[in-house]
Amino acid sequence: MVNFVNLIRNEWMKLMQRKSTWIMSIILIIAVFSIFGVLKWDYSHREESVGPNTTEQRLQQQINTYEAQKSEADPSSLDYKYAVEQIELAQYRLDEGLAPAEVGSFWHVMNTSANFFSLIVLFVIIVASGILAHEFQKGTIKLLAIRPATRTKLLYSKYVTVLLFSVAIALLLLVSSLVASLIYFPYDSYTHLTWNGESVSEWPAIFWILQSYLYAMVNVVVMGTIAFVIGALFRSSGLAIGITMFFSFATLPVMMMLRKYEWAKYILFSHVEFSMHLSQPFVDVTPLFSLMVILMYLVIFHALMYTSFKKRDIAV
Amino acid sequence: MAKSVVQLKGLRKDIKSKTIIHDLDLDLYEGEVFGFLGPNGAGKTTTIRMMVGLMKPTAGNVIIGGTSLLENYEKTISQVGAIVENPELYDYMSGYKNLIHFSRMHKGITKERIQEVIDQVGLTSRIGEKVKTYSLGMRQRLGLAQALLHKPKFLILDEPTNGLDPAGIREFRTYLRKIAQEEGVSILVSSHLLSEIELMCDRVGIIQKGKLIDIRTVKEETEKTKWTFTVKQPIQAKDVLEQAFEGVEIEANEQSISLSISQDEVPEYNKVLVEQGVLVYGIANTKSTLEDEFLKVTGGEQVG
Secondary structure (H helix, E strand, O other), X not given: OOOHHHHHHHHHHHHHHOHHHHHHHHHHHHHHHHHHHHHHHHHHOOOOOOOOOOHHHHHHHHHHHHHHHHHHOOXXXXXXXXXXXHHHXXXXXXXXXXXXXXXXOHHHHHHHHHHHHHHHHHHHHHHHHHHHHHHHHHOOHHHHHOOOOOHHHHHHHHHHHHHHHHHHHHHHHHHHHHHHHHHHOOOOOOEEEEEOOOOEEEEEHHHHHHHHHHHHHHHHHHHHHHHHHHHHHHOOHHHHHHHXXXXXXXXXXXXXXXXXXXXXXXXXXXXXXXXXXXXXXXXXXXXXXXXXXXXXXXXXXXXXXXXXXXXXXXXX | OOOEEEEEEEEEEEEOOEEEEEEEEEEEEOOOEEEEEOOOOOOHHHHHHHHOOOOOOOEEEEEEOOEEOOOOHHHHHOOXXXXXXXXXXXXXXXXXXXXXXXXXXXXXXXXXXXXXXXXXXXXXXXXXXXXXXXXXXXXXXHHHHHHHOOOOOEEEEEOOOOOOOXXXXXXXXXXXXXXXXXXXXXXXXXXXXXXXXXXXXXXEEEEEOOEEEEEEEOOOOOOEEEEEEEEOOHHHHHHHHHHHOOXXXXXXXXXXXXXXXXXXXXXXXXXXHXXXXXXXXXXXXXXXXXXXXXXXXXXXXXXX
């Protein structure tokens, strides 16, 4: 009976009325400005590196390095493919006169801003853990649940709000990084290149940034969902934050430990660091395969949470 | 009697193979204030939770305004307004934002309606302040406001006068009676203050160990109860009254007389006695109060 959009408006209002939401946003902005400031200081004090100092020389050196790697690698290996890609891209830049993003240039710094996603993951875990659990801990769930809105709608209005918050805080990161980079670093035009195995394509620089952000968002959504599900199952925000943070920290070690096994590619741990698909390929899986595995796990988590939340009595 | 708004049909709740509520049957009527009494742990709150869908009954059904809560949840619950235990509101938001929040969850609640309810519960001057600055009594008023927003047919109030001062309680009582009578709302009030239930309610149900053991109508002021007049001359008083009022049975004791009359008649009797020169030292109502009856029924257990 009740408009689902109204429920989301309510959740958003409650989130915005909480002090913690604003504190997190301010911390993010301060972090961006101060770390970019440190980067600027660092780049301006760096010793002039020994070696080639024109762009062409550097690209040529890069080609030589990867040629050497290519000749040593087995042609079916990932290293070989990676070397070929790097050679093609560097050659294209030389031919077309397209400069790479120099360290300390505007777009280079913008791309490093994706590293702040570790902070965003933390904030989204905090919000997702509390959004339902707080209603139980404070007892407000009673007045919320006795309305003409089914429990399914209540639950999913909160989940959608967590997703909206993730997008909003990622946009905040994008905007504050843009502003900080414009203030601190010289603007340089840059064209991003990709290699699909046969040819090189050119992309506007902003696509490069958005791609890094989108890939990083996968991790945010997975961690946010885990926190939300645990918060809904145990109705305690502290527990949800704790367990999800543990998951988050355990990801890399577990992934390293298990990567030698064939079945490791079917477990969630191998895929939550989705951004790895952007750097040197880590495991022998495609981004699409990663997304399918992640989706499968998310569906299982949702099914667990949904059945539990619908069935259990509210006795707080 | 008016038509019934709420019907509990064979409502039962088992928790871990223990029966908490035993096949409860109850009808609540339009315009009626029903009191729900019982010692701690008797199952009052569990019953209320089942009536608002927070808990699923093991067996039985809750019918409100003709529709079943279990089969047609959204339609049925839209006719209910409730405070379950403490009015726990979002204390980091203002009272007004809290009401906006709940109004969005019902259909067709206008800003004017919200303002009307705020005025009715007497929160007009503080509604813009954060709920964390409110006293318990103010939270109780805000709790009542959120329960009334959508003009429910059935109002459930769990311990509603908790935290209200005496003036507030009196005001609240008048207000409840008013909405019950004028808007035909059926109201269920649970309270541990028996004297209050007595003043507020038309009928009282006593629940013990998950069973509804007694339902009784609260005595009206026109009903005859036993009154004791402490007088100097009991024999003379008896004669005077027997002459003045026909068919009254009067029992004369050493220091007093006892008779069964309604509260309305007391002043007249007193007037006659005084006019005839009988010295009246005191008049007391010796009807057994609901509390006595309640304690009798529940065997004197501690009342929550």
